[in-house]
Amino acid sequence: MERVGERGCGRDVHKKSVTAGVRAPGAGGGRGQEVRTFGTTTAELMLLRDWLEAHGVTTVAMASTGVYWKPVFYVLEDGFHGVLANAGQIAQVPGRKTDVQDCIWIAQLLEHGLIRSSFVPPRPIRELRDLTRYRKAIIEDRTREVNRLHKVLEDAGIKLAAVASNVLGKSGRDMLQALVAGTTDPETLAQLARGALRKKLPALRQALAGRFRPHHAALLTHVMAHVEYLDEAIARGGIEIDAALRPFAEAMTALDSIPGVRRRTAEVLLAETGGDMAVFPSARHLASWAGLCPGQHESAGKRRSGKPRPGNRWLRATLLEAAWAATRTDTALAARYRRVMRRRGHKKAIIAVAPAMLVIAYHVLHDRTTYRALGANYDEQRQATRARRRAIHTLEAQGYRVVLEPAA
Secondary structure: OOOOOOOOEEEEEOOOOEEEEEEEEEEEHOEEEEEEEEEEEHHHHHHHHHHHHHHOEEEEEEEOOOOHHHHHHHHHHHOOOOEEEEEHHHHOOOOOHHHHHHHHHHHHHOOOOOOOOOOOOHHHHHHHHHHHHHHHHHHHHHHHHHHHHHHHHOOOOOOOHHHOHHHHHHHHHHHHHHHHOOOOOHHHHOOOHHHHHHHHHHHHHHOOOOOOHHHHHHHHHHHHHHHHHHHHHHHHHHHHHHOOHHHHHHHHHHHOOOOOHHHHHHHHHHHHOOHHHHHHHOHHHHHHOOOOOOOOOOEOEEEEEOOOOOHHHHHHHHHHHHHHHOOOOOOOOHHHHHHHHHOOEEEEEHHHHHHHHHHHHHHHOOOOOOOOOOOOOOOHHHHHHHHHHHHHHHHOOOOOOOOOOOOO
């Protein structure tokens, strides 16, 4: 097998140790190898760096094992060419599994150019990605806490959620605080309604008549305090993200022009893709990386599963939410959704819109431009044009000369 590198290092990374194996030209024209184990503290990783420099190594490879690869990769990214591999794609052949054999196996794959490197964004994008992912986790925590609040109210027989669309709105918070303070009279609680909710006073009186007990008040106190803390954390996270996004104002403007893409969606798109589309050979490669294209599994002429491959779950989830928002617009994306939904249902239609939005994001970032709406009837016009071309081609293949004239 052809060798594409003379000196390389493979590493098997764990929580407390890193086993590194170096392969380099040896005596007599052969290949020599040396293996050492280091700790994962910063001081130990600096020793690893010095050891690699002493061997003249410039390219190092490792598998993406949880989060343990990050400190090792980051220490060596300045001065070394790092190759981060998908652990499932470089699994060693069965038998005799040891850390030493693993690192040598990775070094051999690197030596022959058989490792497909994963995408590791530059440091500013990594920092932005950490912030957006943490904010998403906090938002999910808040959703779970609000669901706990609904369960407490249901347990107490308080059906406020059946009348008010937002239990934690101004009116809902006033009623919940009054309940915690000991007020259980439905009439008194209903009078705390504001705005449009006052039109539902009779329904509110019935919904607020329940069996609210002291332990319900204790639970609501804890839940509401946690929700307020999470709201503050989300707001602070937004400020930090805005500060990290200042160098990417042009890219944010381009992404904001896409139908269905709000600012939060644009932030996640930029954080997960890196904003530099030169990393991806084409828009289709980006869609595949995100796990938003059909899988391919064919054997003996039979196509089996078309399930999409696992991709970037943060980007995929955000695009599916944005696709649902885009279906409410008067654009080509909404027309695509309606066309697919008629044949294959809602879920398939949403999954069809999400990669289309990602392709648009690829082109606006790659071309440094903004999205130009194609119109709700764009797909229908394109299909009509294709049908006309097919008909002309069929007739010309049969020896006819086709001249098209508009009907009177």
